[in-house]
Amino acid sequence: MKLAFDRGTIRIQGDVRVPNSTWDERSRSYRAMALYYRDILDFLKRSGFDFDDEVLDLLPCPELHSSAVLRDYQNQALDAWTANDSRGIIVLPTGSGKTLVGIKAIAQLNTPTLVVAPTLDLVAQWRSRLKKEFKTEVGVLGGGEWEIKALTVSTYDSAYIHADKLGNRFGLIIFDEVHHLPAAGYRNIAEMFASPFRMGLTATFEREDGLHEELNRLVGGKVFEKRVKELTGTHLSPVRLEKIAVELTEKEKAEYETNQKIFSDYLARINLVIRGPADFQKLVMRSGRDPGARRALLARNRARDIAYNSISKMKKLSEILERHNDGRIFIFTEHNKLVYRISRQFLIPAITYRTTGKERSETLDRFRSGVYRAVVTSKVLDEGIDVPDADVGVILSGTGSERAFIQRLGRILRKKEGKQAVLYEIVSSETSEVNTARRRKKPLKQ
Structure with missing residues (x-):
């Protein structure tokens, strides 16, 4: 028998039908999705079959060492993943150091690794962090770049396009913001990669469409989780949630x-x-x-x-801005119409999907340095962008999405000596907003 990688599949030449394989008349052999490579190996070894394994063609890899020190819960997360045969998903709040857990997993396995992230901003952040930690060149796939190294970072889109060619070159694949993976098309990345070791990282595991159930097959299921309330006051800043109901005119x-x-x-x-x-x-x-x-x-x-967009909300926002005149404030809305209204009325810089990458970086740098004390945004900062530390958040409108709420809350939770974060929710009373706000805060009550 012989196992070989062929365009995102495992071709099995021999007389034995292995689990998850089907007969391919064209090649006169059994085939299975590359996802099942490790399961096929386990089956053949348990059954005592002799076989040649030519599936993996790993990239040459330097020695990968990390001197980073993990916090207790990060160590627990890595241990749980390791105990699950180095497969599975780790759920940690925004700002709690998921990237560091991934870095230690790379060092622990010392194998060529592909990191898949949903945005070019996250790709750049991972690439910078990996170069700094491992003192080696890091490849990138996406945004017009094609450079494959033992450590490579890719967008989901590029990993999907090139999975048939790269699916046997990496021992470990890390899916950042893994809740994106079950989407149609993206799940093919996991299916066409033979990588025996897999890690998923996210702050929000569940999807409203229920497709998170697919993650058990694609990555290995949830192996560790810490919620916001378990880390606030210790590893994250203590936070006060204040819901403010305002009346419509x-x-x-x-x-x-x-x-x-x-x-x-x-x-x-x-x-x-x-x-x-x-x-x-x-x-x-x-x-x-x-x-x-x-x-x-x-x-x-x-x-x-x-x-x-009620008038009363704007009045209440004005009061909050005055109350925290020495604070660092993020203002979140659901739609751009309100973003621009707030920006004009209060002379606060705005970030939306129309904001260029250069302008967005300049705005965030000025917020980081204290030139700007507040920024108003819609959904563009919810995920995938390295956002400066803030201590006050104001949600003027939003959906019932738990994911968006946790991401926005995470923007103000980075630990700082003496810091007390506060998140205001301003909702219009006697409207559907009341139930919407209740739904999105459900994770904090579990």
């Missing part, structure tokens, strides 16, 4: 109730209860053929717009 309230009634009446008429994204998607699909569904969606959007 009479005009805003009347417009809100009118639009919300159009939406709720339509749902009642078609007997649809919105329990999650799947139910809402049904309504969106229906709007393509049903004018009533379209009117209901537009009315819902108008109602949300009123709740998100």
Whole structure:
């Protein structure tokens, strides 16, 4: 028998059918996704078969040593991953040092490693950190660059495109922000890489669509988790959450109730209860053929717009800015319309998806140095960008996403002597925002 890597698959030449393989008439051999390489090895060894293994063609690798010292919970995370045959997912809050756990795993295995990250910003951060830690050149794949080294960092998009060629060159693959991996297309990365060792890193494991269940097959399942409340006050700054309810003006309230009634009446008429994204998607699909569904969606959007952008919220924000006039403040909103309104009214620099990379870096550098004391943003800073330390966060609007909430909370939790972080949520009372705010804080109560 012989095992060989072939364009993201394992070709098995011989008379034995191994688990997870199917017959390929063209090559007259059994094939399996490269994902199952390690399982195939285990099966053949347990069964006592003689075979030649030509699957891995690992890149030449220098000695990889790390002098970094882990905190107690980071050591626990690495030990749990190691005990699970160096496979699985580690869940740690934003700002708690997930990258360092990955670095120690690389040093521990001393094998060629591919790190996969969702954004070019994260790719650059990983590359810089790895070069500094291991004192060696680090390859990069993405953003127009193609340089393959024993340590290489790639975007998810580039790893997907080149998985058939690179799937047998790395012993360890680390998926940063691993909750992206189960998405259609991206999961093929894990399936087409034969890397026997796999690590996933994230602050938020669950996906609203339930696809996180796929991670057990793709990476190895969750092996360690620490929640925000377990680390605040020790390894993360103590934090105070303050929810502030504000009243709509009479005009805003009347417009809100009118639009919300159009939406709720339509749902009642078609007997649809919105329990999650799947139910809402049904309504969106229906709007393509049903004018009533379209009117209901537009009315819902108008109602949300009123709740998100109420006059009272701006007054309350003004009070918070005055109260923390010596603080470092991040202001988060759901939509860019409110970002620009706040920026104009309070003369606060804004960061949105329209902000160029250069301008964004300059803004964050000035915030870091104290030139700017506040920055207002929509969702662009939720993930994948190295954000300076802040001690005050203000959420003026947002979805019920637990992931977005944890990411935003993490922006103010970096430990600093004497620091007391505070996160304000300003919500419009007697609107759907109240339940939305309750849903997104669920992780802190578990």
